Amino acid sequence: MRxxxxxxxxxxxxxxxxxxxxxxxxxxxxxxLAKAAxxxxxxxxxxxxxxxxxxxxxxxxxxxxxxxxxxxDFDPDMHFAEGLKVQWNNRVAYYLKHPVGLSFMEHIKHSxxxxxxxxxxxxxxxxxxxxxxxxxxxxxxxxxxxxxxxxSIAFAPLYQLIKYHISGRGLPPSSTFVLDxxxxxxxxxxxxxxxxx
Amino acid sequence: MRxxxxxxxxxxxxxxxxxxxxxxxxxxxxxxLAKAAxxxxxxxxxxxxxxxxxxxxxxxxxxxxxxxxxxxDFDPDMHFAEGLKVQWNNRVAYYLKHPVGLSFMEHIKHSxxxxxxxxxxxxxxxxxxxxxxxxxxxxxxxxxxxxxxxxSIAFAPLYQLIKYHISGRGLPPSSTFVLDxxxxxxxxxxxxxxxxx
DNA sequence: TATAAGTGAACGAACGTTCATTTATATTTG
DNA sequence: CAAATATAAATGAACGTTCGTTCACTTATA
Numbered sequence: 001m002r003x004x005x006x007x008x009x010x011x012x013x014x015x016x017x018x019x020x021x022x023x024x025x026x027x028x029x030x031x032x033l034a035k036a037a038x039x040x041x042x043x044x045x046x047x048x049x050x051x052x053x054x055x056x057x058x059x060x061x062x063x064x065x066x067x068x069x070x071x072x073d074f075d076p077d078m079h080f081a082e083g084l085k086v087q088w089n090n091r092v093a094y095y096l097k098h099p100v101g102l103s104f105m106e107h108i109k110h111s112x113x114x115x116x117x118x119x120x121x122x123x124x125x126x127x128x129x130x131x132x133x134x135x136x137x138x139x140x141x142x143x144x145x146x147x148x149x150x151x152s153i154a155f156a157p158l159y160q161l162i163k164y165h166i167s168g169r170g171l172p173p174s175s176t177f178v179l180d181x182x183x184x185x186x187x188x189x190x191x192x193x194x195x196x197x
Numbered sequence: 198m199r200x201x202x203x204x205x206x207x208x209x210x211x212x213x214x215x216x217x218x219x220x221x222x223x224x225x226x227x228x229x230l231a232k233a234a235x236x237x238x239x240x241x242x243x244x245x246x247x248x249x250x251x252x253x254x255x256x257x258x259x260x261x262x263x264x265x266x267x268x269x270d271f272d273p274d275m276h277f278a279e280g281l282k283v284q285w286n287n288r289v290a291y292y293l294k295h296p297v298g299l300s301f302m303e304h305i306k307h308s309x310x311x312x313x314x315x316x317x318x319x320x321x322x323x324x325x326x327x328x329x330x331x332x333x334x335x336x337x338x339x340x341x342x343x344x345x346x347x348x349s350i351a352f353a354p355l356y357q358l359i360k361y362h363i364s365g366r367g368l369p370p371s372s373t374f375v376l377d378x379x380x381x382x383x384x385x386x387x388x389x390x391x392x393x394x
Numbered sequence: 395t396a397t398a399a400g401t402g403a404a405c406g407a408a409c410g411t412t413c414a415t416t417t418a419t420a421t422t423t424g
Numbered sequence: 425c426a427a428a429t430a431t432a433a434a435t436g437a438a439c440g441t442t443c444g445t446t447c448a449c450t451t452a453t454a
Contacts, residue, residue, distance in 0.1 A: 001397040002452045008400095024308050026223030030444055040401045042446075051444065106307045110300065111221045126369045147368040149384050152357040153391075157349035164345045171344040172323045187346050194350075194391035198431040199418045205434095227410055237435045239412075248410065 009047045012037045017058055021103045025111060028055070052113070059108050059117035062101050067125045069094040076131035080141035081192055083132055088158055088188050092179075099166045106163075143197050153194055157187055206244045209234045214255055218300040222308060225252070249310070256305050256314035259298050264322045266291040273328035277338035278389055280329055285355055285385055289376075296363045303360075340394050350391055354384055 015036040019028050030051055034041040048054040070090045074083065095102045108114050133150055136142040142150075161179050164170045170177030212233040216225050227248055231238040245251040267287045271280065292299045305311050330347055333339040339347075358376050361367045367374030 001454055002399045003454080004399065024223075025221060029442075031442075041444085042402080043400055045445070046399065103307065110303045123369065130369055143387070145383065145387075146380060147371070148358060148361045148374055149354075149380055149387075151368060152354035152361075152384060153387055156353040156357040157346075160349040160353040161345060164349075171348060172320070172327055174344070177345055183343060183346055186342065187349060190340070190342075190346075190350055190391040194387040198420060199433045200420080201433065226408075228408075238410085239436080240434055242411070243433065 004046075008037070008039065008043075012039065012044065012047060013058060013061065016054060017062075017100055017104050020055075020058075020107050021100050025055075025107055025113075052116075055108070055113045056117045056120070058104070059113055060121055062104060063117065063121055065098070066091075066094055066101060066105075071125070071128060074128075074132075076128050076135060078132070080136040080139075080196070083136070084154060084192065084195075085188060087155075088184070091155075091158060092162060092184065095162050095166070096179075102159075102162060102166060140197060142195055145195075150195070154191060157191060161187060201243075205234070205236065205240075209236070209241065209244060210255060210258065213251060214259075214297055214301050217252075217255075217304050218297050222252075222304055222310075249313075252305070252310045253314045253317070255301070256310055257318055259301060260314065260318055262295070263291060263298060263302075268322070268325065271325075271329075273325050273332060275329070277333040277336075277393070280333070281351060281389065281392075282385065284352075285381070288352075288355060289359060289381060292359050292363070293376075299356075299359060299363060337394060339392055342392075347392070351388060354388060358384060 012033065016028060016033055019033060019036065028051075030044055031041050034044055044054070048057060070087065072090055074086045074090065076083075078086065108117075130147060133142070133147060137144055145153075161183070164177045165179035168176060168178075209230065213225060213230055216230060216233065225248075227241055228238050231241055241251070245254060267284065269287055271283050271287065273280075275283065305314075327344060330339070330344060334341055342350075358380070361374045362376035365373060365375075
C-alpha cells in the first residue's frame with residue numbers, strides 16, 4: 001500500500017496555525033488551507049476528521065509542546081524563588097522561539113475548542129504546578145494564597161510582557177516594545193517581592 | 198418621514214455582542230443576527246455599513262463605556278496606593294456588572310478589528326494613565342519602571358482574577374472560583390507591595 | 395496485485411450584501 | 425383639521441461567493 005507523506009501533515013498543521021494567527025479562527029477555511037498547503041481539500045480529511053478535529057489537534061499539540069518546555073529543569077520540590085525563575089525563563093524561551101504558539105493560543109482560548117482540547121490532554125501540568133505551590137506555602141517561602149491569586153500574580157504579568165514583546169507594540173508614549181533581559185529581571189524581582197512573606 | 202426605532206439598534210448591538218461571546222467572531226453571521234434581533238437582514242445595513250463596521254462600532258462602544266467607568270473618581274494626581282485602589286475597584290465593579298463586555302473584548306483583542314477600532318477612539322485614556330504613572334515615579338511613591346512593566350504587574354493580575362470569576366472556573370484542585378472581597382484585597386496588597394519602593 | 399494515499403470536481407448550505415417594494419410617520423397642503 | 429404627500433425605515437427574496445464536506449476516481453508503493 002501507499003505510505004503517508006509524513007511531511008505533509010506537518011505542513012498542513014503549520015499552515016493552519018499561521019492562517020489562524022493571521023486571520024483569526026474565522027479566517028481558517030478548509031479550501032484556503034488546502035491551497036496553502038498544496039494539497040486537495042479531500043486530503044485534509046485523511047489526516048483530520050473534520051475542521052473541528054483539526055483545530056482541536058492543533059491546540060493539543062501546542063499545549064503539549066508548551067508544557068514539555070515549561071517543565072524542563074523544573075521540580076515541584078524546588079525552593080520558591082528558584083522554581084519561579086526556572087518557570088519564567090522556560091516560558092519566555094519557549095514563546096520567544098515560538099511566537100505563533102502564543103498568538104494561536106490567544107485566538108483559541110476564548111473559543112469552545114479550548115475546553116474540548118483540554119479534556120483530551122492529561123492534566124499532569126496543573127498537578128505539578130499545584131504541588132509546587134502548596135509545598136512552598138507549607139515551607140513558608142511563599143505567602144498563603146489561593147491557586148488563582150498565586151497564578152494571577154506569578155504569571156499574568158509575564159504573559160502580558162511576552163504579548164507586548166511579540167506584538168512589538170507597548171504602551172504610550174513609546175510605541176515600540178522589546179522585552180530585554182533587564183525588564184524581565186526587574187519584573188521577576190517585583191513579583192517575587194510580592195509573593196515572598 | 199418614518200423615524201428610526203431607537204430601541205432597535207440597541208437590540209441589534211446587544212444580540213451581536215452576545216452572539217460573539219457565545220460563538221466567537223466566526224459565529225456572528227448577519228442572517229443569524231437579523232433573526233435573533235427580529236429584523237430583516239437588510240435592516241442591519243441601515244444601521245451599519247457592513248459586518249466589519251458593525252463589529253468596530255461594538256468595540257468602540259464597549260471601550261468607551263469601560264473607559265468612562267474606570268476613570269470615575271480617579272485623578273492622575275492621586276497618591277499611588279489610593280489611585281491604584283480606585284482603578285481596581287472601578288474595573289472590578291464595571292466588569293462584574295458587564296461580564297459580557299470583558300468576554301467580548303477578549304474575542305476582539307486578537308483580531309484586526311481591535312486596532313481599527315482603537316484608531317477611531319480618542320486616546321484620552323492611556324494619556325491619563327501614563328500621567329498617573331510618571332507623576333508617582335517622580336514622587337517616589339512607585340518604583341522606577343517602564344509603562345509596560347508597570348501595567349503588567351499593576352493590572353494583569355486583576356484581569357486574570359476577573360476572568361477566573363466570570364468563567365466561574367479556577368485552577369485545580371478547586372474547580373469553581375469566586376472573586377470575593379478578601380481575595381481581591383489580598384491581591385491588591387500584594388501588587389502594592391511589589392510596586393512600592 | 396492489493397491497499398491506502400491522494401485528487402479534482404461537485405454537493406447543498408450558509409455566507410455577506412443588494413434591491414425592488416411596502417410601511418409608517420413627519421410635514422405640507424387644501 | 426383632515427387629507428395628501430414626501431421620505432426614510434423596514435422588508436423578504438434573491439444575488440453571487442464561499443463554506444465544509446463527499447465521492448468516484450487515479451496514483452504510488454508494500
